[in-house]
Amino acid sequence: MSGQPTLERGSAAGDLLPVVTRERGQRQVFCGLAGIVWLHRKIQDAFFLVIGSRTCAHLLQSAAGVMIFAEPRFATAILHERDLAGLADCNAELDRVVAEVLERRPDIGTLFLVGSCPSEVIKLDLAKAAERLSGVYSGRVRILDYSASGLETTFTQGEDACLKALVPELPQLPSGERSLLVLGTLPDVVEDQFARLFAELGIGPVHFLPPRRTTAFPPLGSGTKILLAQPFLGETARACEARGARLLSAPYPFGIEGTLGWLRAATEAWGVTGEVLDAVTAPAIARAQRGLAHHRESLEGKRISFLPDSQLEIPLARFLQRECGMELVEVGTPFLDRQLMAEEMRLLPEGVRLTEGQDLERQLDRLRADRPDLTVCGLGLANPLESEGLRTKWSIELVFTPVHGFDQAADLAELFARPLRRAALLRV
Amino acid sequence: MQLTLWTYEGPPHIGAMRVVASMQGVHLVLHAPQGDTYADLLFTMIERRGTRPPVSYTTFQARELGSDTAELVKNCVGEAFERFKPRVLLVGEACTAELIQDQPGALARGMGLPVPVLSLELPAYARKECWGANETFYQLVRGLLKPRVPEAGRHPEPRPADRCPRANLLGPTALGFRCRDDVEEVTRLLASVGVDVHVVAPLGATPEDLLRIPEADFNVCLYPETADQTCLWLERMFGQPTVKTVPIGIGATRDFLDEVGRIAGIDVTDAKSPISSRMPWYSRSVDSTYLTGKRVFIFADATHAVAAARMCAEELGFMVVGIGTYAREFARDVRECAKRYGVEPLITDDYLEVEKRAAELQPELMLGTQMERHIAKRLGIPCAVISAPVHVQDFPARYAPQMGFEGANVMFDTWVHPLMMGLEEHLITMFREDFEFHDAATPSHLGSRVGASRPTEAGSQAVAESADSPMQADASTIIWAAEAEQELKKIPFFVRGKARRNTERFAAEQGIQTITVETLYDAKAHFGR
Numbered sequence: 001m002s003g004q005p006t007l008e009r010g011s012a013a014g015d016l017l018p019v020v021t022r023e024r025g026q027r028q029v030f031c032g033l034a035g036i037v038w039l040h041r042k043i044q045d046a047f048f049l050v051i052g053s054r055t056c057a058h059l060l061q062s063a064a065g066v067m068i069f070a071e072p073r074f075a076t077a078i079l080h081e082r083d084l085a086g087l088a089d090c091n092a093e094l095d096r097v098v099a100e101v102l103e104r105r106p107d108i109g110t111l112f113l114v115g116s117c118p119s120e121v122i123k124l125d126l127a128k129a130a131e132r133l134s135g136v137y138s139g140r141v142r143i144l145d146y147s148a149s150g151l152e153t154t155f156t157q158g159e160d161a162c163l164k165a166l167v168p169e170l171p172q173l174p175s176g177e178r179s180l181l182v183l184g185t186l187p188d189v190v191e192d193q194f195a196r197l198f199a200e201l202g203i204g205p206v207h208f209l210p211p212r213r214t215t216a217f218p219p220l221g222s223g224t225k226i227l228l229a230q231p232f233l234g235e236t237a238r239a240c241e242a243r244g245a246r247l248l249s250a251p252y253p254f255g256i257e258g259t260l261g262w263l264r265a266a267t268e269a270w271g272v273t274g275e276v277l278d279a280v281t282a283p284a285i286a287r288a289q290r291g292l293a294h295h296r297e298s299l300e301g302k303r304i305s306f307l308p309d310s311q312l313e314i315p316l317a318r319f320l321q322r323e324c325g326m327e328l329v330e331v332g333t334p335f336l337d338r339q340l341m342a343e344e345m346r347l348l349p350e351g352v353r354l355t356e357g358q359d360l361e362r363q364l365d366r367l368r369a370d371r372p373d374l375t376v377c378g379l380g381l382a383n384p385l386e387s388e389g390l391r392t393k394w395s396i397e398l399v400f401t402p403v404h405g406f407d408q409a410a411d412l413a414e415l416f417a418r419p420l421r422r423a424a425l426l427r428v
Numbered sequence: 429m430q431l432t433l434w435t436y437e438g439p440p441h442i443g444a445m446r447v448v449a450s451m452q453g454v455h456l457v458l459h460a461p462q463g464d465t466y467a468d469l470l471f472t473m474i475e476r477r478g479t480r481p482p483v484s485y486t487t488f489q490a491r492e493l494g495s496d497t498a499e500l501v502k503n504c505v506g507e508a509f510e511r512f513k514p515r516v517l518l519v520g521e522a523c524t525a526e527l528i529q530d531q532p533g534a535l536a537r538g539m540g541l542p543v544p545v546l547s548l549e550l551p552a553y554a555r556k557e558c559w560g561a562n563e564t565f566y567q568l569v570r571g572l573l574k575p576r577v578p579e580a581g582r583h584p585e586p587r588p589a590d591r592c593p594r595a596n597l598l599g600p601t602a603l604g605f606r607c608r609d610d611v612e613e614v615t616r617l618l619a620s621v622g623v624d625v626h627v628v629a630p631l632g633a634t635p636e637d638l639l640r641i642p643e644a645d646f647n648v649c650l651y652p653e654t655a656d657q658t659c660l661w662l663e664r665m666f667g668q669p670t671v672k673t674v675p676i677g678i679g680a681t682r683d684f685l686d687e688v689g690r691i692a693g694i695d696v697t698d699a700k701s702p703i704s705s706r707m708p709w710y711s712r713s714v715d716s717t718y719l720t721g722k723r724v725f726i727f728a729d730a731t732h733a734v735a736a737a738r739m740c741a742e743e744l745g746f747m748v749v750g751i752g753t754y755a756r757e758f759a760r761d762v763r764e765c766a767k768r769y770g771v772e773p774l775i776t777d778d779y780l781e782v783e784k785r786a787a788e789l790q791p792e793l794m795l796g797t798q799m800e801r802h803i804a805k806r807l808g809i810p811c812a813v814i815s816a817p818v819h820v821q822d823f824p825a826r827y828a829p830q831m832g833f834e835g836a837n838v839m840f841d842t843w844v845h846p847l848m849m850g851l852e853e854h855l856i857t858m859f860r861e862d863f864e865f866h867d868a869a870t871p872s873h874l875g876s877r878v879g880a881s882r883p884t885e886a887g888s889q890a891v892a893e894s895a896d897s898p899m900q901a902d903a904s905t906i907i908w909a910a911e912a913e914q915e916l917k918k919i920p921f922f923v924r925g926k927a928r929r930n931t932e933r934f935a936a937e938q939g940i941q942t943i944t945v946e947t948l949y950d951a952k953a954h955f956g957r
Binding site for chain 2: 025026027028029030031032033034051053054055057058059061062063072074075076077078079080081083084090093094096097100101104117118120121122149150151152154188189192196283284287288290291361378379380381382383384386387407410411414
């Protein structure tokens with residue numbers, strides 16, 4: 001808690017990038033373990049075994065509690081006092097727990113050993129464990145590891161760590177061949193929409209990471225162009241680049257503008273003309289415009305603040321400001337990757353208040369002074385803010401709901417319009 | 429290491445949070461990494477509280493390890509004190525902080541704050557949530573009252589003849605099961621025999637209230653899981669007797685009144701059968717005959733499990749086929765109870781073991797926690813929740829206590845509802861061969877019950893569509909392209925029927941013969957507002 005925030009100038013090039021205020025203090029953000037909650041729904045033959053404390057198990061349960069209707073494909077190996085005593089013992093314990101999991105779920109194709117704060121502090125070597133166990137189960141189950149500890153990752157960075165762990169597993173794309181790889185967990189319906197658009201544009205082959213099943217890993221090589229569907233996958237993108245792939249610079253596919261810009265980056269890489277892009281996307285854009293028009297009415301001129309949570313804040317703020325006419329009061333992000341956010345930052349209005357990191361109490365002070373019409377925040381804060389008369393939107397919903405692409409643009413706007421509509425409706 | 433899918437209890441610092449979140453004027457500084465702040469949502473989302481729990485987290489990160497985490501603690505304590513001005517400050521650490529051994533309690537005490545600073549030892553790798561709540565409450569009461577403990581051998585002064593007996597209600601906390609309503613019900617119950625409630629703690633109490641605890645004549649240990657240590661200590665140090673019966677169920681409520689009467693020296697006869705107590709008659713009524721011998725499996729905290737078993741056996745005529753608890757500290761009570769009903773007790777905090785036992789027993793009703801709700805759903809067994817851990821639906825808007833006579837009424841309703849109604853069950857037995865009343869028919873009130881009786885998705889869709897006869901003529905001329913049909917299947921099942929009908933209506937209006945994926949999304953854009 002360093003007290004005074006530090007100011008940082010936009011960029012060396014001196015263009016009109018917004019000034020970022022950095023804060024350090026109490027944070028109200030999930031740790032990377034929370035990513036398991038959507039990753040295990042997406043990768044249907046994967047199982048996530050967290051090696052951690054009772055707190056980790058409780059966190060996963062609380063974060064996922066509302067959403068899990070079937071038996072989860074995740075679990076926690078809870079460390080006890082005797083595990084902390086000697087590390088040799090710990091590995092034997094881990095082997096036993098893994099055997100238990102695999103016996104219970106013989107359908108598992110890939111098992112992730114997920115590191116946590118305590119396993120990191122006691123320096124439990126999960127990479128080694130994964131290697132050892134891979135030998136034991138070779139040919140049957142793939143065993144990988146990554147860390148999603150709160151010491152290293154916030155919320156959505158857990159997905160980044162997980163996908164990065166997959167990169168070395170991807171088969172080599174033969175040289176001379178090219179492919180498009182879309183990074184980031186997308187609901188199946190959105191993935192299919194994008195796949196159709198790419199096909200119509202003549203771009204292909206197109207692969208998605210994470211895949212629905214780990215038996216269908218996409219190939220990767222120097223002919224691979226990467227598009228990020230989610231803005232929090234910097235590490236994964238860099239790991240792909242290290243294998244020769246090239247990251248396409250683009251805004252993120254939220255709203256019409258973002259989706260079009262995102263597709264354009266691919267068409268340019270494939271040498272597809274602007275005319276083709278326009279022709280292919282025109283019907284979807286027209287639909288999206290019709291859908292958006294309705295919500296724009298309730299959003300236009302309304303003031304919105306984002307508390308830092310999912311790293312989706314900047315692209316969403318851009319969409320709400322440019323396509324829905326909202327006014328940005330403060331845009332907080334837990335972590336700002338300037339390279340991945342470059343295209344988005346250019347689209348933000350001049351003078352926007354952009355904060356990185358968090359000092360919760362000070363941020364809440366500002367929020368109370370600003371009194372925006374809508375605040376995007378985590379689950380722990382929503383009800384207390386509502387009780388202060390501030391309308392809120394849970395940021396976690398934006399990670400689970402299909403919100404990417406043209407056909408979801410109106411759905412995305414609706415997520416923000418609904419709390420406002422409700423506020424206008426209620427007489428209690 | 430222990431493998432868990434779900435857990436019954438959080439770590440001990442969650443127990444500490446339950447105590448401080450229950451109180452006013454107390455603040456907890458928790459040395460914990462970023463991410464541990466998830467705990468706030470238990471209170472604000474699951475319990476639907478309008479305020480954040482009074483907890484400040486140090487939220488340390490990897491780059492700070494080994495350098496300035498101690499400084500972080502001091503800053504956090506200082507800022508929390510300045511901002512929240514608590515009258516008592518508690519300092520504790522979560523599991524990761526325990527490993528890095530900063531001793532935040534000692535650091536905070538060294539800061540010379542002008543209020544009591546209590547340091548909590550919450551061993552995260554050995555203990556759990558209920559223990560943490562019990563310990564925190566005990567440390568708070570002991571920390572504040574220690575200077576006031578009378579000399580050994582000095583007995584409390586007898587109650588003046590002209591003053592009502594006074595009782596403290598100890599143990600209700602945030603995130604407990606129906607604590608708020610239980611406090612109201614027990615207060616009413618005590619008033620009916622002329623006993624005043626003096627202090628309720630921790631729920632709603634201030635540090636000053638805790639200082640007034642010794643002024644009461646006796647303590648009611650309402651939730652032993654959180655208050656038994658405190659009650660024991662008060663009994664030892666201040667000579668305050670403890671009422672140990674927990675008034676859950678008709679019989680237990682009468683026993684509770686008897687115990688209060690004995691300790692307070694008052695007559696309780698008239699209060700033991702109030703007209704508000706409808707449960708005994710409902711249970712005797714002929715419609716309840718079908719409840720006889722229903723096989724029930726109970727798994728909960730010890731207090732609610734033991735109380736539920738007695739109600740099942742004595743007040744509802746069920747058969748207890750299994751009982752267990754996740755609260756190891758109170759395992760003895762549950763073992764004794766199991767012996768009374770001739771069943772094998774299950775003492776475990778392993779959700780998978782409970783699931784296994786439930787699958788073996790195949791009970792007709794499960795009484796348990798949110799976890800048993802998951803288990804029961806998976807196994808297709810009716811279930812009612814009787815204990816923490818709970819979910820948002822277990823904090824109902826209406827008054828729904830578990831304790832006292834009204835509590836028994838509430839439980840009659842909530843335990844019987846998941847079962848088939850008496851008449852319905854009779855009919856099924858009587859018309860066993862009838863096509864409508866067969867064993868596999870879904871009970872009338874459980875439209876979406878999981879199990880063998882659940883209609884297939886295709887079946888229900890066919891029904892939904894044939895019911896939609898006005899659309900039939902138009903829809904029959906419209907064809908779904910295979911790709912569009914595939915796309916439709918990706919839409920969640922609970923809105924798929926609506927999407928299908930809307931798309932067909934849209935196609936009919938537009939004169940479209942073949943529904944393509946484009947049509948599907950055009951219709952979505954058309955209706956989607």
